[in-house]
Amino acid sequence: MKKAIGFIGLGNMGLPMSKNLVDSGFEVFGVDRNQEAVAKFHQAGGKIGQSIVETTKRCELFFTSLPSSQIVEEIYLGKDGLLENSRPGMIFIDTSTVAPETNRKLEAAAKERGVGFLAAPVSGGVIGAVNRTLTFMVGGSRQAYEIALPIIKELGQNIFHVSEDIDSGTKAKLINNLLIGFYTAGVSEALLLAKQSNLDLEQLFDMLSVSYGQSRIYERNYKSFIAQDDYEPGFALKLLNKDLGFALDLAGESQLDLPVSQFLYSVYEAVEKSGLGEKDMSVLYKKLQEQTNTTFEKRGS
Numbered sequence: 146m147k148k149a150i151g152f153i154g155l156g157n158m159g160l161p162m163s164k165n166l167v168d169s170g171f172e173v174f175g176v177d178r179n180q181e182a183v184a185k186f187h188q189a190g191g192k193i194g195q196s197i198v199e200t201t202k203r204c205e206l207f208f209t210s211l212p213s214s215q216i217v218e219e220i221y222l223g224k225d226g227l228l229e230n231s232r233p234g235m236i237f238i239d240t241s242t243v244a245p246e247t248n249r250k251l252e253a254a255a256k257e258r259g260v261g262f263l264a265a266p267v268s269g270g271v272i273g274a275v276n277r278t279l280t281f282m283v284g285g286s287r288q289a290y291e292i293a294l295p296i297i298k299e300l301g302q303n304i305f306h307v308s309e310d311i312d313s314g315t316k317a318k319l320i321n322n323l324l325i326g327f328y329t330a331g332v333s334e335a336l337l338l339a340k341q342s343n344l345d346l347e348q349l350f351d352m353l354s355v356s357y358g359q360s361r362i363y364e365r366n367y368k369s370f371i372a373q374d375d376y377e378p379g380f381a382l383k384l385l386n387k388d389l390g391f392a393l394d395l396a397g398e399s400q401l402d403l404p405v406s407q408f409l410y411s412v413y414e415a416v417e418k419s420g421l422g423e424k425d426m427s428v429l430y431k432k433l434q435e436q437t438n439t440t441f442e443k444r445g446s
C-alpha cells in the first residue's frame with residue numbers, strides 16, 4: 146500500500162489534482178471548508194479528512210492548494226494547523242500561488258519543526274490539473290524535493306526545481322502570471338476590435354494560430370470561454386489580480402518601475418471591483434465589450 150497523502154483545498158485545481166492521486170493508487174485524505182467540494186472528492190474515491198488535526202495523524206505528506214497567502218498562513222501556522230501537528234520527517238508541498246514572504250515564513254516555521262517544506266506553484270490551469278500536464282516551479286530543499294518528486298510526477302509533466310531558495314519557484318510563477326495578465330488583456334482588446342471590424346472570430350483564430358499573434362492564452366481564453374460565452378472559472382480573475390499585485394510588489398522590492406504592468410493591474414482591479422472577480426479572467430473581454438469607455442484608476446492612486 147502506498148503512503149497516505151493529505152490534500153487541503155479541493156477547489157478548481159485541488160480537486161482534479163487530488164483525484165489524480167487517488168487514481169494513481171494513493172490513499173488520499175481531502176480537507177476543504179466547502180462541503181460540496183469534499184462530497185465531489187469523496188465520490189471520486191477520496192477519503193474525507195475530518196480535520197487538519199485528525200488528517201496529520203494519518204498522513205506523512207501533504208499538498209495544499211489554497212486561494213490566498215492569508216489562508217495558506219492560517220492553515221500552516223494557525224492553532225490546530227498543519228505545522229503545529231506535524232512530526233519530524235513529514236513533507237508539505239504548497240502548490241498555491243502566494244506572496245514570496247509567505248513562502249519564507251512557512252519555511253522558517255517548518256525548519257523549527259524538523260519537517261520538509263516546498264513552495265511549488267503550478268501553471269497549466271484546470272485542464273493541466275485534470276490531464277496531469279501541469280508545470281511545477283519548485284523552490285526549497287533539494288532533499289525534500291527528491292523525496293517528493295515521484296509523487297509530484299503523478300500530477301505534472303514539467304517539474305522544475307528552480308533553486309533551494311524557497312521563494313524561487315514563486316518568483317518564476319509570478320512572472321508567468323504577469324505575462325498571462327498581458328496576454329489576457331491583449332486577447333480581449335484584439336478580439337473586441339476584430340468583432341467590431343466584422344471579422345469571423347473562428348477564421349481569425351485559425352489564421353492567428355499559425356501566425357505570431359498565436360499564444361496559449363489566446364487559445365485558452367478564446368476557445369474555452371469567449372467562444373462559448375461562458376465565464377465560469379477556470380482561473381478566477383481575482384486570483385490573477387492577486388498574482389499581479391504580488392508581481393508588482395516584487396518589482397517594488399527591487400526598485401523597479403513597471404508602468405505598463407501597473408496600468409494592467411488597475412484594469413483588472415476595476416473589473417474585480419465591478420463584481421466579476423469570481424469569473425474566469427477571460428471575462429475581461431466581456432467587460433470591455435460592455436463598457437468600452439471605462440477609465441481605469443492607476444494602482445495606488
Ligand code: NAD
Nearest residue numbers: 154155156157158177178179210211241242270271379380
Ligand atoms: P479555488 O478557489 O477554486 O479553490 C480553493 C479551495 O480552497 C476552495 O475549494 C476553498 O473552499 C478552499 N479553502 C479556502 N479556505 C479554506 C480553509 N481555510 N480550509 C480548507 N479549505 C479552504 O482556487 P483554485 O483556482 O483551485 O486555485 C488554488 C490556488 O492555485 C491559488 O493559489 C491559485 O492562484 C493557484 N492556481 C490556480 C490556477 C487555475 O487555473 N485555477 C492555475 C494555477 C495556479
